[in-house]
Amino acid sequence: MSTLAPRVLIPADRLQARVAELAAAIDRDYAGSDRLTCVGVLKGSVFFLVDLVKRLQVPVAIDFFQTSSYGGGTSAGEVRIRKDLDLPVRGADVLLVEDIVDTGYTLRTILDLLRFRGARSVKLCALLDKRPARQVDVPIDYCGFPIEDLFVVGYGLDYAEKYRNLPYIGVLEESP
Ligand code: IMP
Numbered sequence: 135m136s137t138l139a140p141r142v143l144i145p146a147d148r149l150q151a152r153v154a155e156l157a158a159a160i161d162r163d164y165a166g167s168d169r170l171t172c173v174g175v176l177k178g179s180v181f182f183l184v185d186l187v188k189r190l191q192v193p194v195a196i197d198f199f200q201t202s203s204y205g206g207g208t209s210a211g212e213v214r215i216r217k218d219l220d221l222p223v224r225g226a227d228v229l230l231v232e233d234i235v236d237t238g239y240t241l242r243t244i245l246d247l248l249r250f251r252g253a254r255s256v257k258l259c260a261l262l263d264k265r266p267a268r269q270v271d272v273p274i275d276y277c278g279f280p281i282e283d284l285f286v287v288g289y290g291l292d293y294a295e296k297y298r299n300l301p302y303i304g305v306l307e308e309s310p
């Protein structure tokens with residue numbers, strides 16, 4: 135991987151404009167809910183989740199999972215919960231907020247767990263949908279941007295824990 139700045143795929147202003155649109159749609163759909171909880175998956179979703187909830191008018195709680203795939207890769211298919219939620223899920227309207235849906239294994243596991251725990255409703259909001267990489271079907275209720283099967287960084291997404299703080303979504307290019 136190159137040490138050059140990643141090539142810009144989605145600039146910061148487009149990200150922010152799309153986040154505002156998603157927040158407006160969520161506000162409309164959850165108007166009247168007094169039990170909305172936005173659940174993020176650490177660490178990648180944090181930047182997106184914070185920008186999103188800052189724009190919501192509906193009352194909202196936030197909570198976090200941390201997961202890892204057995205075997206270390208993102209395609210191992212078996213997901214381990216390393217940090218569980220703090221808040222009870224039963225009776226809540228849970229909106230799972232994710233940075234990216236890739237194979238779908240992580241999200242499938244978490245969505246099933248939230249339903250099993252008795253959430254009143256469970257929906258998914260994902261900033262990026264890497265649809266060509268999907269292994270298991272995961273319906274996305276609020277999608278920021280569909281992207282190709284590229285490895286992306288920035289706005290929470292990392293490569294070996296680097297680049298999360300970029301304000302845009304970028305693609306790492308090979309050195310010339
Ligand atoms: P899954 O394959 O859908 O289970 O995705 C698991 C996790 O892999 C995502 O939540 C991200 O944290 C990470 N991931 C997947 N694709 C990328 C990428 O292109 N860049 C950085 N992280 C990624």
Ligand code: MG
Nearest residue numbers: 175178179233
């Ligand atoms: Mg993630």
